[in-house]
Amino acid sequence: METLSLSGIVPQRIDRIEEGSNIAEGQAVLLSATDLTDFDPAVLSSAGSIGLMVNGGDDFGALPQDLEQFSLINIHFNAFTDGRGFTLARRIRRDAGFKGELRASGPLMPDQTQYLARTGFDSLVLEDTCRKADFQTSLTRFALFYQSAQDGSVPVTKLRHPVSDVRKVS
Amino acid sequence: MYAYDKYDHAIVSARVAEFRDQVERRLSGALSEEEFRPLRLMNGLYLQLHAYMLRVAIPYGTLNSVQMKRLAHIARRYDKGYAHFTTRQNVQYNWPKLVEAPDILQELAEVEMHAIQTSGNCIRNTTTDQFAGATNEELEDPRPYAELIRQWSSFHPEFAFLPRKFKIAITAADKDRAAIRWHDIGLVLKQDAASNLGFEVVVGGGMGRTPVIGKTIRDFLPKDDLLSYLEAILRVYNAAGRRDNKYKARIKILVEETGVDIFTKQVEDEWTRTRNDGIDFPAEEEARIRAHFTPPPLEVLPAWSDLETISAKDPKFSSWLRNNTDSHKVSGHRIVTISLKPHGGIPGDATADQMDLVAELADSYSQSEIRVSHEQNLILPHVAERDLPALYKILNEAGLGTPNAGLLTDIIACPGLDYCALANARSIPITQAITNRFNDIQRLEDIGELKIKISGCINSCGHHHAGHIGILGVDRKGEELFQIMLGGSGDADASKGILLGRGFPADQIVGAIETVVGVYMDAREEGELFLHAVRRLGTQPFKEALYGNA
Numbered sequence: 084m085e086t087l088s089l090s091g092i093v094p095q096r097i098d099r100i101e102e103g104s105n106i107a108e109g110q111a112v113l114l115s116a117t118d119l120t121d122f123d124p125a126v127l128s129s130a131g132s133i134g135l136m137v138n139g140g141d142d143f144g145a146l147p148q149d150l151e152q153f154s155l156i157n158i159h160f161n162a163f164t165d166g167r168g169f170t171l172a173r174r175i176r177r178d179a180g181f182k183g184e185l186r187a188s189g190p191l192m193p194d195q196t197q198y199l200a201r202t203g204f205d206s207l208v209l210e211d212t213c214r215k216a217d218f219q220t221s222l223t224r225f226a227l228f229y230q231s232a233q234d235g236s237v238p239v240t241k242l243r244h245p246v247s248d249v250r251k252v253s
Numbered sequence: 254m255y256a257y258d259k260y261d262h263a264i265v266s267a268r269v270a271e272f273r274d275q276v277e278r279r280l281s282g283a284l285s286e287e288e289f290r291p292l293r294l295m296n297g298l299y300l301q302l303h304a305y306m307l308r309v310a311i312p313y314g315t316l317n318s319v320q321m322k323r324l325a326h327i328a329r330r331y332d333k334g335y336a337h338f339t340t341r342q343n344v345q346y347n348w349p350k351l352v353e354a355p356d357i358l359q360e361l362a363e364v365e366m367h368a369i370q371t372s373g374n375c376i377r378n379t380t381t382d383q384f385a386g387a388t389n390e391e392l393e394d395p396r397p398y399a400e401l402i403r404q405w406s407s408f409h410p411e412f413a414f415l416p417r418k419f420k421i422a423i424t425a426a427d428k429d430r431a432a433i434r435w436h437d438i439g440l441v442l443k444q445d446a447a448s449n450l451g452f453e454v455v456v457g458g459g460m461g462r463t464p465v466i467g468k469t470i471r472d473f474l475p476k477d478d479l480l481s482y483l484e485a486i487l488r489v490y491n492a493a494g495r496r497d498n499k500y501k502a503r504i505k506i507l508v509e510e511t512g513v514d515i516f517t518k519q520v521e522d523e524w525t526r527t528r529n530d531g532i533d534f535p536a537e538e539e540a541r542i543r544a545h546f547t548p549p550p551l552e553v554l555p556a557w558s559d560l561e562t563i564s565a566k567d568p569k570f571s572s573w574l575r576n577n578t579d580s581h582k583v584s585g586h587r588i589v590t591i592s593l594k595p596h597g598g599i600p601g602d603a604t605a606d607q608m609d610l611v612a613e614l615a616d617s618y619s620q621s622e623i624r625v626s627h628e629q630n631l632i633l634p635h636v637a638e639r640d641l642p643a644l645y646k647i648l649n650e651a652g653l654g655t656p657n658a659g660l661l662t663d664i665i666a667c668p669g670l671d672y673c674a675l676a677n678a679r680s681i682p683i684t685q686a687i688t689n690r691f692n693d694i695q696r697l698e699d700i701g702e703l704k705i706k707i708s709g710c711i712n713s714c715g716h717h718h719a720g721h722i723g724i725l726g727v728d729r730k731g732e733e734l735f736q737i738m739l740g741g742s743g744d745a746d747a748s749k750g751i752l753l754g755r756g757f758p759a760d761q762i763v764g765a766i767e768t769v770v771g772v773y774m775d776a777r778e779e780g781e782l783f784l785h786a787v788r789r790l791g792t793q794p795f796k797e798a799l800y801g802n803a
Contacts, residue, residue, distance in 0.1 A: 198413055
């Protein structure tokens with residue numbers, strides 16, 4: 084499977100470690116929160132880097148503390164209609180201040196890539212590489228936006244009023 | 254009214270191009286029907302019983318004559334020569350072809366209209382008072398806030414795949430003409446003790462299978478915080494709203510299951526964290542939008558003295574003046590409601606010729622402005638009293654002069670089994686039977702304000718829960734039956750109708766309505782409206798009259 088960059092970063096190479104598998108020394112591994120507690124801490128510390136695998140429906144408040152320990156967080160969408168992953172991404176970026184790579188996976192549609200980028204995702208696992216061009220086209224579909232977002236794009240209100248201050252000070 | 258700038262034009266044009274590409278990919282097979290479905294819905298394109306249906310937004314119910322003419326042109330060119338105005342200030346075309354839908358969107362974009370988020374599990378068209386900006390009853394014109402919400406909610410990246418559809422309504426008048434307590438979020442503009450403007454925020458109203466009247470989660474939200482507070486509500490809902498059962502996925506169920514106090518705390522906590530994130534638009538932007546809603550330059554006129562004389566000589570005009578016009582904030586003017594409820598007709602339907610005529614009348618008599626009401630009528634908001642007789646004459650000749658606004662035959666009805674794939678029963682023929690029976694204006698005026706609302710299934714697009722008389726079509730072993738409920742209201746004193754008992758077959762429903770009206774007429778006190786009589790009497794006398802004492 085190929086990983087598409089949404090934010091311009093180069094996606095990390097990382098291996099999903101299933102239950103019962105071994106971690107090689109220096110290996111970049113993607114683990115669920117349960118895997119994290121199941122593995123021997125000594126083995127974990129020998130990994131090159133650790134990514135966290137979460138589900139779009141996971142409760143933000145129940146994620147592991149200190150998300151900065153992870154080189155990557157992968158949010159898996161169960162279905163393209165299940166938009167919880169967009170809110171979870173926003174919270175991981177905004178509330179937890181996570182700076183590492185935020186990756187999406189699951190049966191997403193080409194027409195969702197710009198929404199992913201704007202809620203803070205850096206990369207997307209393409210389950211379906213034959214539509215790669217459609218996923219890329221959608222990424223730049225809109226050049227102007229009404230809202231500010233996690234991708235740092237300038238909303239049209241800022242273009243309309245370049246010198247305006249934010250409305251509230253307190 | 255609001256006019257697009259280059260940014261609005263660019264965004265709507267990008268949307269048209271996106272949808273054209275999506276249709277092409279669907280036709281080539283690059284998009285599956287399952288994937289295409291939410292994409293077409295977010296552009297207002299449904300697959301109905303017989304054909305596609307395209308729902309076009311009329312943001313907060315305001316349009317100009319150029320836009321109305323374009324809607325008429327689309328009805329002629331792409332449909333069967335008519336269109337249907339809906340309960341959410343949208344307009345629907347029932348017979349467009351899929352391959353032509355992008356062309357229709359292009360034609361709409363040219364006149365600053367769109368079908369963005371008129372369907373799908375996203376934030377829908379924000380609705381408001383059809384008299385906004387013209388009535389003397391409001392604190393301030395609420396439409397600039399609705400436009401702020403339109404922009405903030407359009408393609409919001411986080412809220413395009415919500416658990417279920419999401420509807421926001423706003424009113425600035427005590428008399429709630431937008432039924433805000435029946436919406437996912439209802440906003441009431443108000444003033445605090447220091448005369449600052451803000452909103453009462455009501456959450457979790459909705460019709461459907463589980464009718465719920467919204468609950469106030471904040472008595473006063475400063476107006477500058479509107480968008481950040483809405484965003485906090487949406488974030489809590491998107492994360493926690495149920496996705497396991499589409500009938501339990503609306504925010505009303507989340508609020509009920511979480512408990513309104515806990516839900517409110519979750520929203521407040523979220524908002525406390527994010528309110529200074531720059532979600533709210535700068536004050537300059539509100540001022541820019543508000544400048545588009547500067548009241549039209551109406552001449553302050555003395556009350557027109559001839560009106561009474563003319564009215565006294567012409568009983569039909571007199572009824573129309575009484576029922577279909579409302580007071581305007583500028584002296585010497587009236588707000589005119591054009592009834593789309595001709596007796597024996599289809600509620601909310603208008604032919605292309607009628608739409609063109611309304612556009613021309615708006616140019617001649619109403620500052621080129623037109624409104625659409627949630628009660629499926631059209632409004633000319635700024636008419637000089639001295640123009641009323643001429644206006645009425647033209648409307649009447651075009652079948653648009655039915656003087657029944659607010660009366661028993663001003664019925665809201667869903668499209669029902671004649672069009673809809675979800676319906677169990679027909680709504681339109683029932684409406685026609687009722688309006689054919691009660692077609693005497695004097696009798697209707699004697700009965701007074703009485704709102705009948707008819708749905709052809711429990712999804713309640715015809716708002717039967719909020720009808721003074723609600724009629725619900727159900728299917729019983731292949732037979733269409735119609736249940737009656739009484740006492741619902743969409744006004745500021747919103748209430749749910751109470752079911753009277755077993756349903757009636759189609760050929761008995763008109764008689765049953767006669768019976769209900771008869772009980773009211775016999776029992777009412779001086780000046781007592783139907784709704785108030787039902788609240789005083791309870792449903793028992795009506796049940797007895799319909800079903801006997803057994």
